[in-house]
Amino acid sequence: MEIEVKKVDISKIKDIDFDNLQFGNVFSDHVLSIDYKDNKWQKPQILPYGPMEIFPSLSSLHYGQTIFEGMKAFRAKDGKISVFRPDRHHQRLNRSARRLCIPEMSYELFINTLTQLIKVESDWIPDRRGYSLYLRPFTFATDNFLGVKISDTYKYMIISCPVGAYYKEGLNPISLCTSGEYVRAVKGGLGEAKTPANYAASLLPAQEAKEKGFTQVIWLDGIERKYIDEIGTTNIFFLIDNQLITPPLDGAILEGITRDSVITVAKDWGIEVIERRISIDEVFEMNQQNRLKDIFGTGTAAVISPVGKIEHLGKEIIINNGKIGDLSQKMYDEITAIQYGEKEDKFNWNYHIY
Ligand code: COI
Secondary structure (H helix, E strand, O other): OOOEEOOOOOOOHHHOOHHHOOOOOOOOOEEEEEEEEOOEEOOOEEEEOOOOOOOOOEHHHHHOOEEEOOEEEEEOOOOOEEEEOHHHHHHHHHHHHHHOOOOOOOHHHHHHHHHHHHHHOHHHOOOOOOOEEEEEEEEEEOOEOOOOOOOOOEEEEEEEEEEOOOOOOOOOOEEEEOOOOOOOOOOOOOOOOOOHHHHHHHHHHHHHHHHOOOOEEOOEOOOOOOEEOOOOOOEEEEEEOOEEEEOOOOOOOOOOHHHHHHHHHHHHOOOEEEEOOOEHHHHHHHHHOOOEEEEEEEEOOOEEEEEEEEEEOOEEEEOHHHOOOHHHHHHHHHHHHHHOOOOOOOOOOEEEOO
């Protein structure tokens, strides 16, 4: 596949403090860019990262016809570089594309251009445990038009950031509260698509949660406001007795790839995993009965994010005395060991670049 490559004259990598990386504020030297016009994806380009010229009438700015993904590239101890489950990210990108009327992309185009970008940016992949190169593919409508309609033209890009932990808590438990007023999504809406609207919907309630001293919102379903959907930045799991329970993919929540990895690993360990609706009242009740053993979020950026406290309607529960649960720790160790090539990749999740 022919890709045009225009490299920067001088890399900015020497100015980056790799010891103090925050999530998402340092960007590597290059971007991948592919335009869509005349009903097809055009020649891919790798270009210097920098400002883009757009018209104020860009339709995606007005109506949000935009989708994105989040993947990670890892450097193993022996220097080998791999991407975690890009095939699943490609499937989800196309699923989001269908919901937002954005053209799909072949796996060949997706993986070949991703591979080329990673090769060009390989120096940006941190070489220490807990760090990775976060890859952000996204597609947005580029017609300049103010009527509400499906765009004829698009741009697909990948930007990348060297990152550490997503939450400042790292592997320390986060705290969550429900939102009395707002919902994230309802079945039939956009909830299962990875599209900015879902994240925009979370900003105000997340700010309110922060003002009350919590890390994030735990979303309840948009109809009965009773059943737990997800955390917004991650999916969620509950260990009750010896069962690992996670809300089902009912159309309102994101089909997380780390969610799928956790289900697969847990089943492989012989843990019974149940995808079913679980109400916030049941979680509080199970905690009361000392049957709630662990709660954690799962996501590409956050990996495994233990939950130490939940507030709902003025009542609070503390899980594991606010400390990381055994399963959260074991699952984090297992998934990251596979990602960093320290354990056998028996599910074939690592896509090796070289
Ligand atoms: C990811 O986990 O990759 C996401 O896209 C979530 C976002 C909050 C960083």
